Amino acid sequence: MKIVIINYGAGNxxxxxxxxxxxxxxxxxxxxxxxxxxxxxVIFPGVGEASSAMKKLRASGIDKIIPDLKQPVLGICLGMQLMCNSSEEGNTKGLGIFNTDVVKFSNAVKVPQIGWNQISNLKSGIFKEIRNNEHIYLVHSYYAPLCDATIAESEYELSYSAALQKDNFYGTQFHPEKSSEAGARILQNFLNL
Incomplete structure (x- = not known):
């Protein structure tokens, strides 16, 4: 199996x-x-700021091909956010795969949200053998609201999308690579698709 992690200068x-x-x-x-x-x-990672990450994607031409990929694609953290229509961070136009707009948590809570949180309402094969309310690891100040593509929820100030799916595209706001055994299981489930 050929697994490619997109290296565009904005990922862990x-x-x-x-x-x-x-x-x-x-x-x-x-x-x-x-x-x-x-x-x-294909794994589409992302750490950092949305508008500068999007500029790097555009400079390489990768922004044009991602929406047309037919194999399973997993966007992680900022990678997932860039797959949405837009992000308030840097007023960034996204790839438009997930029909939702990424917004910032309000000043009522500490941002970024850093650390372990629970996921619930799991609705996809990538959560096979993952328990409801399993703990996963997050670092983010912006989030995708609940929408038609939501396949997992998390709670921080409000319920938001911890994961999204549309067709062959998957996105996790959390970092499966840092989420212990649950994260490893989610990555294995993605590779099994």
Whole structure:
């Protein structure tokens, strides 16, 4: 199985690569469009600020190919947010895969939300053998509201999308590569798709 982690200069790609290795697979870090298009599974990571990450995607042309990919694609954290229509962070236009807009938590709560939180209302094969209210690891100041694509929820000030899915596209607001055994199981479930 050919697993490509998109390397566009805005990701915690090494920790994802190591998490995949712990499952017994090798992943390739690449920004090569053909290599991404011919992968069996694509992981779209992201850490940092939305508008600068989107600029890097556009500069490489990767923004044009992601929405057309037919294989399973997993967006993690900022990667998931960039798959939405837009983000309030830097007033950023996204890839428009998930029909929702990313917004900032209000000043009523401490941002970023950092640490362990629970996920509930799990609705996808990537959560096979994951218990409701399982703990996962998050670091974020912006979130995707609940929408038609929501496949898991989390609670911080309000209920929001902890994960999204549309067709072959999956996104997790949390970091499966940092979410202990549950995260490893979710990554394995994605690779089993």
């Amino acid at each position: 790609i090494q920790s994802i690569k190591f998490a995949i290795q712990r499952l017994g697979y090798e992943a390739i870090l690449s920004h090569d469009i053909k290599e991404i298009q011919h992968a069996d599974k």
